[in-house]
Amino acid sequence: AQRVTQPEKLLSVFKGAPVELKCNYSYSGSPELFWYVQYSRQRLQLLLRHISRESIKGFTADLNKGETSFHLKKPFAQEEDSAMYYCALKESYGKLTFGQGTILTVHP
Amino acid sequence: DTEVTQTPKHLVMGMTNKKSLKCEQHMGHRAMYWYKQKAKKPPELMFVYSYEKLSINESVPSRFSPECPNSSLLNLHLHALQPEDSALYLCASSQEWVATNEKLFFGSGTQLSVL
Numbered sequence: 001a002q003r004v005t006q007p008e009k010l011l012s013v014f015k016g017a018p019v020e021l022k023c024n025y026s027y028s029g030s031p032e033l034f035w036y037v038q039y040s041r042q043r044l045q046l047l048l049r050h051i052s053r054e055s056i057k058g059f060t061a062d063l064n065k066g067e068t069s070f071h072l073k074k075p076f077a078q079e080e081d082s083a084m085y086y087c088a089l090k091e092s093y094g095k096l097t098f099g100q101g102t103i104l105t106v107h108p
Numbered sequence: 109d110t111e112v113t114q115t116p117k118h119l120v121m122g123m124t125n126k127k128s129l130k131c132e133q134h135m136g137h138r139a140m141y142w143y144k145q146k147a148k149k150p151p152e153l154m155f156v157y158s159y160e161k162l163s164i165n166e167s168v169p170s171r172f173s174p175e176c177p178n179s180s181l182l183n184l185h186l187h188a189l190q191p192e193d194s195a196l197y198l199c200a201s202s203q204e205w206v207a208t209n210e211k212l213f214f215g216s217g218t219q220l221s222v223l
Contacts, residue, residue: 032208032209036212043216044151044198044214046211046212049209049211051208051209086150090210093164094139094158094164094205095153095164098152099150101150
């Protein structure tokens with residue numbers, strides 16, 4: 001069963017517009033959720049994790065257990081935000097499962 | 109040093125060849141991982157080593173053989189691969205394996221082509 005769903009393969013916005021990348025999960029235990037990002041020609045890297053409740057590069061993500069969602073948001077997108085974004089779920093025994101990914105393109 | 113280093117960056121091999129992928133980290137991490145990533149797909153977990161012991165094998169065919177000679181090194185030995193095994197192979201590490209909120213550090217990968 002698919003644990004992590006990212007419904008949008010592609011998302012395009014203009015610079016300065018708000019952006020939301022959707023992520024829904026399916027997990028019976030207590031989930032640990034992450035957003036990983038891969039910029040062009042760079043390695044996959046952690047963007048943020050739900051437990052830390054942090055804001056990185058202006059992005060935030062709130063875990064909504066009722067809706068089983070962990071959407072990534074930024075109020076004003078920048079061109080340098082263009083990248084592949086993966087939502088990931090860590091299961092209790094340690095396995096990290098990635099969603100299918102969303103390619104975000106921010107147009108000037 | 110906060111990087112995971114993978115060699116080689118590119119590898120082309122025939123179906124009868126034996127080759128090895130190497131991964132190294134000097135961050136004192138005790139968990140190391142192999143992921144496989146096909147084009148335009150997310151990374152898929154293959155193996156997890158924790159304290160140099162194999163902890164997870166995600167039903168990977170035996171033509172892939174992992175090895176963790178010490179806490180800094182992780183190898184993936186390849187033998188009799190199939191063309192469908194062509195992919196980007198990613199190594200990752202983290203402080204611990206099952207600990208809460210662990211961040212994975214990824215290498216840049218080895219792009220493998222099997223002819």
